[in-house]
Amino acid sequence: xxxxxxxxxxxxxxxxxxxxxxxxxxxxxxxxxxxxxxxxxxxxxxxxxxxxxxxxxxxxxxxxxxxxxxxxxxxxxxxxxxxxxxxxxxxxxxxxxxxxxxxxxxxxxxxxxxxxxxxxxxxxxxxxxxxxxxxxxxxxxxxxxxxxxxxxxxxxxxxxxxxxxxxxxxxxxxxxxxxxxxxxxxxxxxxxxxxxxxxxxxxxxxxxxxxxxxxxxxxxxxxxxxxxxxxxxxxxxxxxxxxxxxxxxxx
Numbered sequence: 523x524x525x526x527x528x529x530x531x532x533x534x535x536x537x538x539x540x541x542x543x544x545x546x547x548x549x550x551x552x553x554x555x556x557x558x559x560x561x562x563x564x565x566x567x568x569x570x571x572x573x574x575x576x577x578x579x580x581x582x583x584x585x586x587x588x589x590x591x592x593x594x595x596x597x598x599x600x601x602x603x604x605x606x607x608x609x610x611x612x613x614x615x616x617x618x619x620x621x622x623x624x625x626x627x628x629x630x631x632x633x634x635x636x637x638x639x640x641x642x643x644x645x646x647x648x649x650x651x652x653x654x655x656x657x658x659x660x661x662x663x664x665x666x667x668x669x670x671x672x673x674x675x676x677x678x679x680x681x682x683x684x685x686x687x688x689x690x691x692x693x694x695x696x697x698x699x700x701x702x703x704x705x706x707x708x709x710x711x712x713x714x715x716x717x718x719x720x721x722x723x724x725x726x727x728x729x730x731x732x733x734x735x736x737x738x739x740x741x742x743x744x745x746x747x748x749x750x751x752x753x754x755x756x757x758x759x760x761x762x763x764x765x766x767x768x769x770x771x772x773x
Contacts, residue, residue, distance in 0.1 A: 560742055563630060563766050570628060573599035574762045584760040586684035587661045588615070589677055592629075592740070592769075594684075594760040597660065601625060607657055616657040619644055630740070630768035642669040671729040673719035676758055689758055692718060697751060705748040708738050708772055735772040742767035 568574055573582075579598055588594040596602060597615070602625075607616030619640040626636035640658050646666035647653035653662065664670055664682050672679060676689040695717060699710040711734045719726040737757065741749035742765040753763035 560745070560765050560767065564762070564764070567628060567762065567766075571599055571601050573601060576761065579761055584684075585615075585661075587613075587682065589663045589674070589682075589684065590660075591676065591757050591760065592626075592736070593660050593663075595757065595762065596625060596629075598760045599762075602660075607654065609654060613661055615660040616654055617660060618657050620656075622658060626769075630766065631770070632768075635770055639669070642666070646670065669729065671724075671727050671733070673715065673722055673724035673726060673730050675715070675718060675733075679722040679724050693755055693758065696754060700751040704751045706751050706754070707748050708734070708743060711738055711749075732771070736769050738772045739767050740769040741765060744768070744770075744772060 572578060574595075578600075582598055582600065584594050584598045588597055602615070602617055602621075605617055605621045607618070610616050619637065622640040623633050623637035626640075627633055643663065643666040644653055644656065644658045646669045647659055647662060648655065649667045650662075650665040652665040653659040659665075674681070674688065675692045676684045678685045678688050681688075692714065696706060696710065696714050699713065700706050712731075715730055715734050716726060718724075719730065737754065738744070738749055741753045741757065741763050743749045745767050746765075750763075750765060753765055756763045
């Protein structure tokens with residue numbers, strides 16, 4: 523899963539090539555829409571991880587220091603609770619690369635996809651002395667050199683935590699792109715990302731594009747040709763989306 527920002531604008535580093543290669547080698551196959559398969563995937567997630575249910579999430583606040591919405595959702599659901607490294611504290615949440623990849627598989631992300639991304643993030647954080655070998659520090663994703671980016675959907679330029687103002691502004695703009703049925707396409711998400719970067723004065727990078735692709739595919743965009751605006755809202759607020767797909771690159 524994507525690691526979500528960096529104060530350093532380093533778009534074309536060996537670490538990023540590693541991450542891009544992982545997603546490219548295991549991009550999701552396009553198929554006909556399958557509401558039943560999405561519903562089955564969601565039901566299986568709720569069965570295995572009951573903390574994902576709305577009633578359970580309501581009892582636990584999201585951690586705004588986790589910039590990536592995928593990891594923020596998983597942490598809020600308590601899925602990482604029993605997998606924290608002993609070195610974790612209020613400024614550090616160390617989760618092993620292996621565990622991230624294993625859990626991500628349950629969410630439809632292949633071992634190669636999310637294992638590669640987690641490895642790239644961990645390696646980038648090691649360069650800034652913000653993690654331990656073999657682990658990703660989920661509270662320091664902005665320090666993952668080469669796997670992170672400056673332009674955020676939910677955080678301000680230079681921020682290290684979710685900004686409610688930025689999140690609300692982003693969703694307000696996206697809502698204007700939605701059709702009468704509340705659907706948004708890949709092009710809409712790309713325009714949103716471009717606009718957010720322009721507003722923030724940040725450089726649009728390839729990791730930004732990967733973030734857009736991950737959101738689109740995770741919310742079933744590859745299978746349906748669109749995603750629901752309400753599901754983007756749910757994801758950004760660390761709630762399990764209603765429709766699920768397989769995270770990867772969107773072709």
